[in-house]
Amino acid sequence: ETPWFPMKVYDASSGTPKPAEYTPLPKAEKPYRLCVLFPHMKDSFWVAVAYGIVKQAEAMNVNMNLYEAGGYENLPKQLSQFDDCMASGPDAIIVGAISGAGLSKKFEEAKAKGVPVVGVTNPLPPNALPAANYVDFVAMGEVTGAGLLAQTKPGDKLNIVTFPGPAGSGWAESFNEGFKKAVAKNPNAKILAEKFGDSGVAVQLQLIQDALQAYPGMNVIWGTAPTAEAAIGAVAEAGRSDLKIVSSYENQAMLDALNRGDILAFATQYPVGEGAVAIDQAVRLIEKKPVMSLVQPIAAVIDKTTVPKLQMDLVLAPASWTPVYSVKAK
Amino acid sequence: MNTALVTANPQGAIGLRSIAGRVGFLPALLVLLVAGMSAVDPQFYGIINILNILRNASLLAIVACGQALVIIAGGFDLSVGAVVALASVVTAKTMAAAATAFPGNNALIIASGMAAGLGSGAVVGLVNGFCVAKLKVSGFVVTLGTMSATAGVGLMITNGIPVYGMPDIFVKGFGRAQALGLPTAVHVALVIIIVMVFAQRRTLFGRYVYAIGGNVDAAIVSGVSIQRHVVGTYVVSSMLAALTGILLTAQVGSGQASFGGDRMMLQSIAAAVIGGVSLRGGVGRIEIVAISALFLTILGNALNLLHVDSRLQPVFLGVIMVAAVALDELSRRSKARV
């Protein structure tokens, strides 16, 4: 296996992102006990983060237990899981927060008890934690917008409907905001509507079908991975091969669709890498070693031209891998 | 000579009340909605939009029919959403496995996948039925439990990752196919509605479902075997949910544990209740439930076509839903007193 590091990232510890390379410690000094909290494990994105976490925990020989809250509607459950983690006496906690703001009290409590907490993948309020690694969702939305514009011939009109994801989730709103910001740079691009909705394929399919009717002029669909997945079929059925589909994040389906040419592009933030970095950050915090306090993986738009160069093992877990919820140190 | 004794009771009142009580004014409301939308937005009656509406309404109607049956028998099925998801992933997984085992043998692959999907639904239905009929736990609680458990199993199978590898023909020739100008799901739904209406009106099963929901004690002393029929309603409901899961899978082209969910469950109950099914049991007709499913689907479609802000859509949906049922209730009350 080729190692995932050194990984190209931005070091945003000081506030302004600076390009850097991330290299983990070879081993933990002791088999520490780490607690990992995820919003859910219901798509290949979070499975990819989990893969990074599990592999790195095994590599560094630490104990790891992963809890998933079952979805973004379960903030109270994540709060309870945080408490349960604290009660089990961990050396550090890694959190993929359902709501960074919503967990801020927990972070304070952990700090007061001296348990280091690392944020992974989902954005947090500035300086909420001693260490974190995530892409700013607004920035990631911007990247996808920029990617779309880059593939557009000058003078082409873009009539876009966005399908950011569930209203009230926070991340959907942020992605959307970033995307709109980027697209606003092109006077020929117009946002016709924003259609929030649960990020399941069935719900998104219905939204897209309706949007195809409500906005006959629509020629770009931008949205979540399930949106893109649903859109492929709906667009084919409606005979609108001129429609461009862009996904705001990655999963296995997006990769396949891109390879088939069904979608124009998707964005990635290298979730496997994020998981691995989080473990290393946690160990560094425990061992009081120097740590990059805010790591930002370099979000990228993947399209037909860039896909061959993509470092796949940082984007998705191997298809054969089934998630493990705990790792025991040897 | 008997008729001379018929009382002062105005038969007309009963006639009107029955009509109001049995048909409701939902069909009228539906016509109004369709007419209004057609006037406002020509996109609405575009053929593609109509097909979309019909397909989505069909999927909802299939689940709602099963749900209605359970509610008429005095139960409640919260697990339908989870079953939709489970059936989807089980079908997809089985087909993928069969496709590697017997490559090219599409008939076998599809048959085994659908059998597995429907089978998984039947299992959940049997568990629900068993707990309700034999262990005498309330349907609400049992299906609340199996909802959680079923969703858990669906996720365990897939880890939430979509399942691919179904034969193309299943997707193109079934899921996205059209016959006589209508999508497969519509045909399936029509067949199911007709069969269910027939079952409700003309078979022992339908009759006993009404009897059990209307008054269990009376049904028992009349010699109706309760357990068998209660189990039957839950199995039918779960299998119809599974069928919806399969149709969705075929349409989307992948097995997804995100199908169905709480949303489908709430919608199916809403469709049944708005369609005049009494939560107290014993009352309700499948054809009105189907109309109600169509009504709810068109409502959602209309809000999208009218470009209503998607964050505000739930507010409109909620208000209209409550208003429709409240008006129905009020009209029934005033008619009862003619």
Place this chain on the structure above:
Amino acid sequence: MSDLELSVAAKNADRSKLAPGRWLWSAALPVALVALLLGFAAVDRGVLSPANLLNIAQQASYLALFAMAQTVVILTRGFDLALGPTVSMVSVGTALAMAGATASGHGTGSVLLAGLAAGFLLGIACGLFNGVVIALLGVNPFVATLGSYNIAIGVATTLSSGRPVQGVPAPFSQIFYGGSVFGIPAAIAITVGVGAVLHWTLTRTVFGRSLYLIGTNPRAAAVAGLPVKRILIATYVLCSGLAALGAIMMTARTGSGEPNLGGALSLQAIAGAVVGGTSLAGGRGGVGTAVLGALFITILSNGMNLTRIDGYVQMVVLGAIVIVGVLLDRLRLERRQ
């Protein structure tokens, strides 16, 4: 009345006789609770550590509060699907009001007051809507509260633009989350206090008595001259009011207004009430059943978390246990005669 009805009626408590063994059965659920705790402790000693027991109590206190809210309406044969979205809406409203008041330069006192007022007003408005639609318009509770479920979701996401609302002042969290009464954390203290008052209300007031009578036989209650409609409205207002209180406590816990705070709470709260022995057929249950159910569910998921049971397996176990819990309750009632 038929003998069948009699047997149904006879299932209900008949306090005149104390058959031997009845005590054991009436304690079935608490015993199961303790057994559960000990079982988990056998796998992981940490389960019984004082820190974790306090943790369980604190977690259970939120769920218990919501389960109590549901219990109140379930007593009258209703339920409140909108409870979860009400919580989200109140959370956002409270946070917005406090952020607004802070921004316009008010003192801490009036900021807190503004937050509480906004929260409770939103909650009460939601309860009034439910109550009026159910009691006066005669819409069944499922549709009525499904309607307000949607409305509250829309309001919560629109008010907050879907983002967490920042600006909840620190004293707010300190009082409703960080604070303590005689060393008991605020959440537990508030729930115990509210539970005691609610218990008193249910057992000692005309309103409480009316709930049980209406739930047992609404027609008879109306014929006996109870103001059924008014009581129903009050019931839904009480339910939403309790939900609002819970939402305020949770907002203090998160330190921000969360538009999706109550996403899955409606059904969880109903499950809590019902697992503890509240009857969906109305007229049976109370504060005790709500607390018991909430404890049961909390201990179960805490134990599974501490004993490292996989997330999806937890869902399956939880589902099975909900059924078993209610089954135990049914057996207990049958055994009691």
Place this chain on the structure above:
Amino acid sequence: MDVEIDPKPAEPLLRLRGISKRFTGVRALDRVDLDVRAGELHVLFGENGAGKSTLINVVSGTFPPDEGTFHFGDEEIHHLTPQRARTIGISPVFQEFSLIPSLTVEENLFLGREVTHGSVLRSREMRKRARALIDELGFDLDPAQRIDDLSRAHQQMAEIAKALLGRVRLLILDEPTASLTERETGRLFELIARLKSQNVGLIYVSHRMREIRALADRVTVLRDGRHIQTLDAAGSTDGELVELMTGRRIDLLFPTIAHRPDKVMVDIENLTLADGSVQEVNFHARAGEITGIAGLVGCGKSELIRAVYGIEPTASGVIRIDGLPYEFPAPRQSLKRGIAYFPANRVAEGLALSRPIRENASMTVLDLPAFARYGVLRQAAERITIADIMERLQLRPPNIERSVGALSGGNRQKVMLARALTRELTVFLFDEPSVGIDVGAKLEVYQFMKRLVEAGAAVIVVSSELPEVLALSNRLYVMHHGRIAAELKGAEKTEQNVLSSFFRDHLAAEVA
């Protein structure tokens, strides 16, 4: 050899020996024997809660006995189910109906015994047979009507028709006349005679002495779940039966009530109800007398007093209470004005079965300061008051914390009556006050009314039991088709006069 021709009676159709049935805490049946012969009407007689319905349930397979043997025809029967009972010809008419409210009469008649082809219903066939049966029985029932659109009396007819569908060898009737009026009762009796001549055995339960006298061949008396005696009806007197039943001597006469009519308490002018069941009725009731209302099924007599109490919507007309117009009647208001209503259907409209007696008795007074101050219950006061009242009413068993569901019919009626004693009331509206309660309890109810009237209250009694209203009331209104057909006083108050008002226009139609 001494040849004696012993006219040994035929083997009984039904032979029960040593049947016991125990419910938690109660021994509902204690080694009961019962023989029913073909062609005989066998009355089961006993107080409320004596075990009559339980015995009937055992016979019809609703639940199995704990011990005892069961022979039907020549067969010994084990594990009887309701279905099996019907196939071997045991047909019960239950006290509480075994009807599905949301189904039609016809659907109910065939419930559990549908005519099918495979499992597809043959509706036309069933409709034909239902029609034929109803015509044969002479009931005024439309097979296509839903049960919940029917009055109680019509539901009772449907229930009886249901029992008679198919081959019947043993018909069981549990208080079938409780909600029938004279005319339907007459029909039923003709029917019973016909069945007897066809060698059908009948078990009949009733609390009405008149019926027992008219119908019974033999009577089995039950007391506290035990078989007391089986005797020939012809050779026994009412007093004897009642003494066997209660174990004490009871005077069976209606009490003599000293009516002292005073001011008009209820005055109704031109009242028409929203559903048209009462039309342009003029009516008044005075303090100090009992005003009776009689009438055929569905004539609107119940609706009239229900409208006064405020549970039937009115369309036009004026109601005056104690001289003051009462504009929008509602139960709460009515109670405040001193009007109490005692519904005919105590299970549906009167009682919260799983709640204690105490709470049921005090349900109507929670607004009084004696029971609650500032919305807070005064439970000690409540307990004392209700215990006292229930003691006066001789509740058995005298424990006010039991749930009402555990009480017998008579005792449930006492719980209802207790409400009359919990607050200041001046007008008492009784709807079928003695339906379903035993002779002893009936007398107690009559005594109760007597005390009320003699204390100066206005009492209105609506009843389908003609002797009852005739004996109790000072003035009697007869209703017909929603209108008052006659007002009878003093010597005019005869059964003959009432019946002729019932059928006046019916007779007129026949003459024309």
